[in-house]
Amino acid sequence: MSLRLPWLSSDPTAPFPPPHTALRDPDGLLAAGGDLHPLRLLNAYRQGIFPWFSEGEPILWWSPDPRTVFRTDGVRLSRRDLRFLRGTGWIARADTAFAAVVEACASASRPGQSGTWITHDMQAAYRVLHRLGRAHSIEVFEGARLVGGIYGVALGRMFFGESMVSLESGGSKAALAALAWRLHDWGWPLIDAQVENDHLLRMGAESLPRSRFLAAIAPLVDASEAGESGSPGPWTAAFGDLPVSRIAGR
Structure with a gap:
């Protein structure tokens, strides 16, 4: 493989x-x-490429075919999830606990995986992107306690999801739904989810041939970033405090 790579x-x-x-x-x-x-990193995301490797490996760069995406008006929650979320007092916010979300994603136990691809070097790199206003987190809180989150990279009007985590059952679903809700309001049509799995498909993800994915993101990554989300920088004010019960009742 090394001879071809x-x-x-x-x-x-x-x-x-x-x-x-x-x-x-x-x-x-x-x-x-x-x-x-x-x-x-930003050059990679603009071209639909992302890093994914384990500790001790060289940095590996990927552009899978097909590519998994969510349409921001297409995230689906089950009736059971909707009932549960309508009864919570959870609040979704943006960019108030980026490092905590990334660390939680890195340490989360995942079926079939013995380690994490979110290495210390990866965490440090995305913290730099966050300081540059390019990487963002959506956090879900119960009071002051973090119960779930998602983080990724934003370019133009395209969000490239990296990882999400539940610290309480339903926390990651709430974070993804909150992200999709706000992005749809801002006119951002897609969330990149990279590689499909059953969990993502149940929530409404779909697979696009790589050629279609790249054609779809090309105008988005170059789009003006003016608007409610603003230019590169924290999303905290533009995102606001979003009650998860409101999303579940939409």
């Missing part, structure tokens, strides 16, 4: 190979090496 240089502005050249097995593996410099 391009190795990125140390220059964070160096181009990536075209996504259509990614491997079929493993699906979407495009390149290795380089670093997690913010310029390289």
Whole structure:
């Protein structure tokens, strides 16, 4: 595999190979090496590429085919989830506990996984993107206690989801639903969910051929960021305090 896989240089502005050249097995593996410099990360996301690797591995860059997305008006919650969320006093906010959400995602136990791809280097890199106003978290609170969250990268009018976590049952679903609610209000049509799984599909995710995904995000990542979400920077004020019960009653 190493003979077929391009190795990125140390220059964070160096181009990536075209996504259509990614491997079929493993699906979407495009390149290795380089670093997690913010310029390289933002260049990757603009092209539908993301890093995904485990501790001790070189940095691996991916562009899978197909690609899993949510339409911001298409997140589905079961009747049971809706009943539960309508009865909570949970509040969703943005960018008030970014590091805590990332750390919770990194330490969460996930079926079939013995470790995490959210390495210490990855956490540090996304904290830099957060300080630059490019990475955002949606947090769900019960009082002052964090019960769930999601984080990812925003470019133009496109949100690239990285990971979500439940610290109480239903917390990640509430965070995703809150994110979709606000983004839909702002006119952002898609959330990238990277690779499908049964949980995402049950919540309304769909798979797009890579070519369609790349065509869909091209105008979004270059779109003006003016509007309720503002230019790069914290979303806290624009997002506001969003009662989860309101989302569940929509």
